[in-house]
Amino acid sequence: MKLRIAIQKSGRLHDDSIKLLKECGIDINNGVNKLKTEASNFPLEVFFLRDDDIPQYVEDGVADLGIVGENVVLEKNRPVRTVEKLGFGKCRLSLAVSKSVEYNGVKDMDKLRIATSYPVILEKFLKEHGLTADIHEISGSVEIAPGIGLADAICDLVSSGSTLFMNGLKEVEVILKSEAVLISNSSLTTEQEAILRKLQFRIQAVKKAKNNKYILLNAPNDKLKEIISLLPGMKSPTVLPLAEEGWSSVHSVLNENDFWDIIESLKEAGAQGILVVPIEKMII
Numbered sequence: 001m002k003l004r005i006a007i008q009k010s011g012r013l014h015d016d017s018i019k020l021l022k023e024c025g026i027d028i029n030n031g032v033n034k035l036k037t038e039a040s041n042f043p044l045e046v047f048f049l050r051d052d053d054i055p056q057y058v059e060d061g062v063a064d065l066g067i068v069g070e071n072v073v074l075e076k077n078r079p080v081r082t083v084e085k086l087g088f089g090k091c092r093l094s095l096a097v098s099k100s101v102e103y104n105g106v107k108d109m110d111k112l113r114i115a116t117s118y119p120v121i122l123e124k125f126l127k128e129h130g131l132t133a134d135i136h137e138i139s140g141s142v143e144i145a146p147g148i149g150l151a152d153a154i155c156d157l158v159s160s161g162s163t164l165f166m167n168g169l170k171e172v173e174v175i176l177k178s179e180a181v182l183i184s185n186s187s188l189t190t191e192q193e194a195i196l197r198k199l200q201f202r203i204q205a206v207k208k209a210k211n212n213k214y215i216l217l218n219a220p221n222d223k224l225k226e227i228i229s230l231l232p233g234m235k236s237p238t239v240l241p242l243a244e245e246g247w248s249s250v251h252s253v254l255n256e257n258d259f260w261d262i263i264e265s266l267k268e269a270g271a272q273g274i275l276v277v278p279i280e281k282m283i284i
């Protein structure tokens with residue numbers, strides 16, 4: 001019994017999808033121009049497909065799982081299950097207009113011609129705002145549409161905004177924030193569910209590790225109490241005596257989000273020789 005997972009054949013999500021599977025300890029050889037490959041140490045078969053096709057394949061049960069952008073999942077609107085956000089492939093689906101146009105809010109979009117590869121999501125957004133617009137569906141190079149007179153505005157994926165900028169456009173409205181997600185067929189067998197849970201457990205351990213850092217520091221014993229109160233740790237920090245009398249080494253785990261604030265407070269409280277180390281896997 002194996003699970004079949006569909007990932008992007010080539011493009012923005014390909015490398016990170018492979019990397020995630022590898023970080024989960026799953027060995028796959030990623031031959032160029034291969035249609036599929038098998039993991040040697042986990043019950044998983046990997047199919048390489050165009051990202052647009054992945055929701056459909058997962059719905060049909062040709063693949064049991066898929067890794068694809070939320071933007072594609074919502075646009076294709078197939079009855080598949082979103083199992084886990086994966087933290088890569090981050091982008092937003094935004095409305096943009098020519099830099100020279102004055103923009104005062106979403107109502108300015110009413111009755112415009114909008115070029116997009118995401119007609120379903122755009123239509124829904126316009127409806128929710130009580131607007132009508134003329135949606136021009138095009139499959140690529142959406143950003144050139146205003147320049148050639150095809151549209152007044154575009155609705156397209158943005159990450160840094162440099163493509164918009166180069167085409168004389170400005171981002172005026174974010175419709176959707178997206179990242180890669182793991183999707184699954186909605187009726188897996190019990191046996192398949194068990195393999196999915198194993199994979200999900202590993203993905204969560206990898207994700208948690210990425211969001212946390214291992215920290216080691218030296219502290220004089222008379223400052224230990226204050227320093228320890230600043231550190232969360234998984235249960236509580238580890239404290240070990242240093243060879244030098246009156247000093248200890250303190251070990252703990254810090255979340256990326258409050259990392260810099262805590263480091264500052266630790267220094268102020270008298271911590272020295274602070275080391276910060278990446279964590280490979282984290283199981284709580």
Ligand code: ATP
Binds near residue numbers: 008012013049052
């Ligand atoms: P395919 O050949 O598989 O159809 P594609 O050209 O449709 O590929 P890519 O451009 O490789 O797709 O993008 C894949 C996904 O990467 C997007 O659907 C989106 O979720 C994510 N992504 C992240 N940043 C961006 C960005 N700046 N522009 C486009 N997509 C982005």
Ligand code: MG
Binds near residue numbers: 050051052
């Ligand atoms: Mg595509």
